[in-house]
Amino acid sequence: MSEIQGGCRCGAVRYALALDALPRTYACHCRDCQTWSGSAFSQQTFLPEAALSVSGPSVVYEMTYPSGRISTQQMCGVCHTRIYNSNSARPGVVIVRAGTLDRSDELDVVAHIWVKRKQPWLTLPEGVPAWPEGAPPGELMRALMPR
Numbered sequence: 001m002s003e004i005q006g007g008c009r010c011g012a013v014r015y016a017l018a019l020d021a022l023p024r025t026y027a028c029h030c031r032d033c034q035t036w037s038g039s040a041f042s043q044q045t046f047l048p049e050a051a052l053s054v055s056g057p058s059v060v061y062e063m064t065y066p067s068g069r070i071s072t073q074q075m076c077g078v079c080h081t082r083i084y085n086s087n088s089a090r091p092g093v094v095i096v097r098a099g100t101l102d103r104s105d106e107l108d109v110v111a112h113i114w115v116k117r118k119q120p121w122l123t124l125p126e127g128v129p130a131w132p133e134g135a136p137p138g139e140l141m142r143a144l145m146p147r
Ligand SMILES: [Zn+2]
Pocket: 008, 009, 010, 011, 012, 013, 076, 077, 078, 079, 080, 081
């Protein structure tokens, strides 16, 4: 089993990532992420769906955007920790909530999006890519690629 593992708050859901190293992560400061996480921002990473294996009970919440895109959110079926989501606009890609990783204390945040919604007390470090809204296509993926 991969060294890179994570899980929900209650322990019923566990997952492993087929990666050689911890993924690089980004922070999204949008209002939806603040509401959804109950926090200042969400910290997450993109992965190929095939790199993620999950065990344990899950519940799914599907949300359809006005554009017709469908966001599928996967949560622990017991404690409802949100583990990852996928989006019909990006088949084959999952977005994992990085705070659910066992080694979340070792993660780097290499980009910030939706900083126009950032909470005012939070100061971002210099030199880290940041965009007022979503990043232009491809740029966020590029920032997340291992160097
Ligand atoms: Zn749980």
